[in-house]
Amino acid sequence: MKYRPHIDGLRTVAIAPVVLFHADVALFSGGFTGVDIFFVISGFLITSLIVEEIAEDRFTIWNFYKRRFLRILPAYLVVIAAVVAASWFVLFPEETRALGRSVAAASLFVSNFYFWQSSDYFAPDVATAPLLHTWTLAVEEQYYLLLPLFLLLVARFLGRRYVVPIIVVSVLSFGLSVWGAVRYDSATFYLLPTRAWEFGLGSLAAVAGLADRGSARMRVTGALLGTALVAWSIFGLDEHATFPGANAIYPALGAMLLIACAEGTPVGRVLSTRLVVAIGRISYSLYLWHWPIIVFWKLRIDPALDVRDVAAICALSLLAAGLSYVFVEEPFRGRSMRLRPAFAVNATALGGLALAAGLGGGLVVGAEGWGGHSAEVRRIASYVDYRTDLEVHPCLIHARVPGQDRAFDPETCLPADPTRPTLLVMGDSHAEHLMPAIEEALPDLNLQFAASTGCTPTIDVEGEWYCPQVIGPVLREHVPQGGIDTVLLSTRWEAEDIEPLQETVDYLLTYVDRVVILGPTPEYLTSFPAILARNLHRDDAHMSRFLDPGIRALDHRMAGTDWNGASYVSLYDLICPDECRLLTKGGVPYLADYGHYTRASAREIVADLTERGVFAVD
Template sequence: MSSTIKYRPEIDGLRALAVVPVVLFHSGVEAFSGGFSGVNIFFVISGYLITSIISREIESNTFKISTFYQKRADRLFPVLASVLLATLIIGFFTSPPDEYQEIAKSVIAAGTFTSNIFFWSTSDYFSASAFTIPLLHTWSLGIEEQFYIFFPFVLIIAFRLKLPIALVAIAAAVSFTLSSLALQNYSSATFYLLPTRAWELLIGALLALIRLPIPSRRIASEVLSWTGLSMCLWCIFFFNKETAFPGPNALFPVLGAALLIYSTAHPQNSIRKAFNFAPVTTLGKASYSIYMWHWPFIVFYGLVFGYPSNLVQSILIAAISICIGLFSWATIEKWSRGKIARLRPIPASACVVSIFLPVIALSSSTLLTNGLPFRVESNVIAAEAALEDYSPYRASCHSGEGNRLEYSKSCILGHSNSPSSVAVWGDSHGVEIAAALAEQLAPEKQSVRQLTYSSCPPAINLAKASRPGCRSHNEATLQAIIADPQIQTVILSAYFPVNQKISSDFLDGFKASVEHLESAGKNVIVMYPLPQTTDNAPTMIARSIMLSQKRATSMTLEAFMNKYSESFDLVSGLPSSVTKIESWKNFCINDDCYVGDEGGAYFFDGHHPSMHGARLIARDIANAISLQSDHAVATSTPSI
C-alpha cells in the first residue's frame, strides 16, 4: 500500500470556504456573523489529512515521528515567525509599554503553541477587547499543534492494538460529551482548550480511517455534498457571538465539512467542480498565510486608523488582508517549502530555529524591560498609569463568587464617624463610584455603604449561569437595604450591554428593584449608560500621544445613542420619582464621546470607570442628593 495520499484540489477549495468567512467576520461584515465557524472546518480538514498520512505510513512501516514533526515545522514555522516578528515590529512603534508587554507574552505563547491556554486565562474571544489583541487568532494554531504532538502516539498505539477506528471514535465521543457538558459553566475553557475541541479534528480522523468507498452514483454524492455545504453555510450566516459554541452547535460545521470531504471525491460532483476552480483553490492553498496575517492587520489598522464603520470599509479591509496573505504564500511559504524541504534534517531544523532568533530576542528584551519604555515620552507612561486608577477598596470591599460579603460586613466608606445614609448597590461598575462618592460626601459628614457584586446587576430574580450566587445576593441585599432605617438614598449601578437587546429578566428585575425600594421610602438614583470603548482607555490615550493623534474618542455621540438606545429607554421609562443621572454628558462633547481629558482616563479598562471618571459621576450624584435633601427640608417646613 502506498504511504502517500493523492492530492485533492477540492479540499483546497474547502479551505477557501473556511478562511474567507473568518476574514469577513473579523472585518466586521455583519452578514457573516458566524464566520468564526470556518475554524471548525479547518479542524476537520486537518484531522482528515494528518490521519490519512500517518495511518498509511504506519501501515507501510515508514512512519517516523521525527520526520513528521520536522515536516510540520517546515510547513508552519516560517510564516508563523514572520507574523510574530511583524507584530513585534509594528507594536514597537504603536503600542505603549504595558500593551507591548502583553504583545510579547502572546508572541511567546504563540511561538510555543500554547496561545490557546494563554488566551483562555486572559481574553474572551467574542468581547470588544478582542479587537486590541493582534495574536488572538493563534489560539486555533495552538489547538492544532497540540493535537499534532499527541495524536501520532495515539494512532501508533491504536494500530498496535488493531483498534484504530474504535479508539478514535471513543476519544471523539468523550471529547464531544465533555464539550457539551462544560459549555454552560466553562464556556471559555470549552472554546479554547484541546480536550473540548479534539473531537472536531477526530471526526476528520475517523473519516480518514474508515475509508468509505466513493459514492457510486453521482446523485448520492450531490445530495451529500449539498447537505454538507448547507450545514456549513447555515453556521456562517445564522450563527453569531451569542450562539452557544462550540458544543452541540459545532456539529453543523464539523459534520458539514466531513460530508463535503467525502462526497466531493466523486469526479462528477458539482461542488467539487466549483471547489476546483483555480481562484478558489489558490485561496485554499494560501489559507494558512491568509489566516495568520489577516487578524494582526485588522487589529493594528483599527488601533491606528480606526475600525471599519460601514460595509464598504469592512470589505476593503478584508480584501487587503487576503492580498497580504496571498503575497505571504507566494513568497514566504513557497520559498520555505522549496528551500528548507531540500535540506537534510539537522540543517533544516537549524534553519527553522534560526528564523525564530530575532523573535526570541525582541520578545525577551521587551519582557525584561517592562515594555521597552525608552521608546516613549514620560507623558505616555503617565497616561498608561491610569490602568491602575481604580478604587483602593476594590479588593477588600467588592463581592464575587466565593467571597460574598454579608450586608453586616459590607464596607462603609467616607466619614468614619457617620452612619451611612447612602448605599451603592450594583455590579463591579459601582465600585469606583462608591469610593468617589464617599470622597464627595465626607466633608458633609456622610458615608457610603458599598454593596457591589461582580457581574451581578441590581435586578432581583435575575438568574445568571456564570454567577449562581447573584440571585440570592440581590434578594438578601434588597431586604437588608429595606430593613436599614439609616439608608435614605440608593444608587443603582449596572453595566448596560452595547448593541444588545436587554433581556426580559434584566428589564423586569431592574424595574422590580426600583419599585420595592421606592415602596420602602428610599430615594432611588439611576445612571444612564456610559460610552464604553473597545480598548483600554488609558492605552488609547497613551497611543494617541505616541502617534501624535487627536484626543482619543470611543465613538460618535450618534453611535452612542444608537448603540445604547434600549438602555436609555429603560432608564427613561422609570417612574418620574426616580432621579436619573446623565453623567455621559461629562464624557461626550458636541458630536464625539471621549475616553479621557487632561485629568486622565475616564475608565481604567474599556468600561469600568476609573477613579477620575467616577469622580465626575460622583459629583453629579452628590448634587442630586443635595437637591433631594433640600427638597425634603422644604416640604417638611411648615408655612407661616
C-alpha cells in the first residue's frame, strides 16, 4: 500500500487537540473531535489494505489480525501495566475496583460498553478513570472484527463492488447517530453502530480511489475545505454540543477531504513536514499515554491545571510516547516479528490479553488491600462510590438510566391532601438530594415532588429532551389547579437561568402564596470524597482551592437579584460561611461527588433550613 506522509501529518492534527482538550486548554474546546479524525483515518488505511489484498488473492483473516495485534497490543499492554503500577500510589479502594473493571474491559476490547454503562448520572467520576480513553480503541477493534467479513462478503457476492454497500451502511449509521445523539447521547457516543459511518467515510475514500483523483484545482479546494471543517470542529464546537450526530460531520468529512485531496497541495506539504509527520508517527503511543498522565497528575498534584501543569503534562506525554514508539512499537513491527507464524502471534496476543483481564479481576477482588492508606483515609474515600449504590427518590426521572427511565407518575409524586399544607418541590437531582431529609423532617406537610435530572424548573424549561414531559405539565397544568401553599425550586442553576426564573416566579405567585428559591450548592472540581481523602493523606486541610469559583459568583448574583416576592436562600452561605463544611457531626463527608449531598449532610442542611423558617407554610 502506498505510503502517504500527509496522513501521518493528519494524525498530528488529530492527536494534538485531543491532548490539549484533555489538559483543559479552553482554546481547544472541540479537541475531542480528534478521535473522529482518527476513525476516518483508520477506515481509510485498513480498508485500503484489505481491498488490495483481496484483489491480489492473498488476504487471510489470521494474517490480518496478526498485523493488528502487532500494531496495537504491545504498547497497549505496557500502558495498562504502567497504570496498574501507578494506581498503587494514587488510587483508593473504590477507585481501584473501578480501575480493575476497566482493565478487564479494555483487555477484552469492550471498554466502550463498560464506560457507557459507567456513565450513570451518579456514578463515580469517569473523567478520572485512567483507562477511559481506551473506549476508542474498543470501537476500532470492533470495527476491525466486522470489516474484513463485510468486505469478503461484498467481494464474493457483489463482485468487489464495494462503494454502494459502504454508502448504505454509512447512511444508516449516520441516521442512527443523529437520532440517538438527542435521545440516547451516552450510548450514541460510545458504541460502534453510531460511529461506524465515520470509519465508513474513510472506507469510501479508499474503495472509490478518491485519494488519486481530481484536478489540481479541485484538490486544493477540497484540502482547504477539509482544513476549514476540521478547524471549526476543533475550535468551534465544545462539550455542550450535541455529539456525535450531525456535528460529527465537521471533523469526519474534513478528515476525508484531507485524506483524499491534500496530497500535492500546499496543505499536504504542511502536513508532510518532518516535525508534523514525526508527531503523527508516535500519535498512537501519545494517545495511549497522555490520558493516564493527565488523570494521575490531577489526582496526585492538582485537579486545576495551569499553564505550567499543561506544559509539564505535554512534555511528559511526548517523552513517554517517544520512548514507547522506539522501544515498544518499533521492535514489534520489525521484520523478525512479521515473519513469525500468524497462529503463534495471535495465540500469544490472546494470552497477553487474558493475563491483563485476570489482572483487572485481581484488582477488583483485592482492592481493599491495594495502596498504602490509613483506615480513616480509606473510610472517607469509600464515599466515592456512595451515590452509585444509593436508591434515588422514585420521583426523580432520568430517561437515560435503566430503572429511572420510567414515565413520571403524578398520582404518586403529586398527592393531594386538603387536610395538610402542601409543599411542592421542583428541580433536578439538586432537589432530589434534599428530598428524603425533607420527608423525614416534615411529616406534617403534604409533600409533592417533580424532578428530572438536568432540567431547570422554569416555564420555558431547558435541559434534556424529556424535561418538558416532567417539568412542563407540572407548572402549566398541575400548579394552576390550586391547593399548593409553597413551591420550592432547586436545581443546578446557571447564569442564563436567572431571567426565565424571574418569569417563573411571577407566574407561580399568581397561584401560590409563597415561592422559595434554593441557591446553588458549592461544587468541587472533581469528586469531593476523593479530594478530601487525598488531602487528609497529605495532612493538607486546605480544600477551598478545589472549589469551583464560578458557583460562588453565581450565588452572589442570584442573591442580589430582585425575585419579585420570592425568597432566595443561599446554600453557599449556609455551608461555607467562612470555610466550607467538610464532614457532618457524625463524620460523614458533606458531598458524595462534585456537588450532591450525602443523606447525613442533607439532614443537617434541612434542619438548618427548618430553623430559619424556609419550610414554614401558613
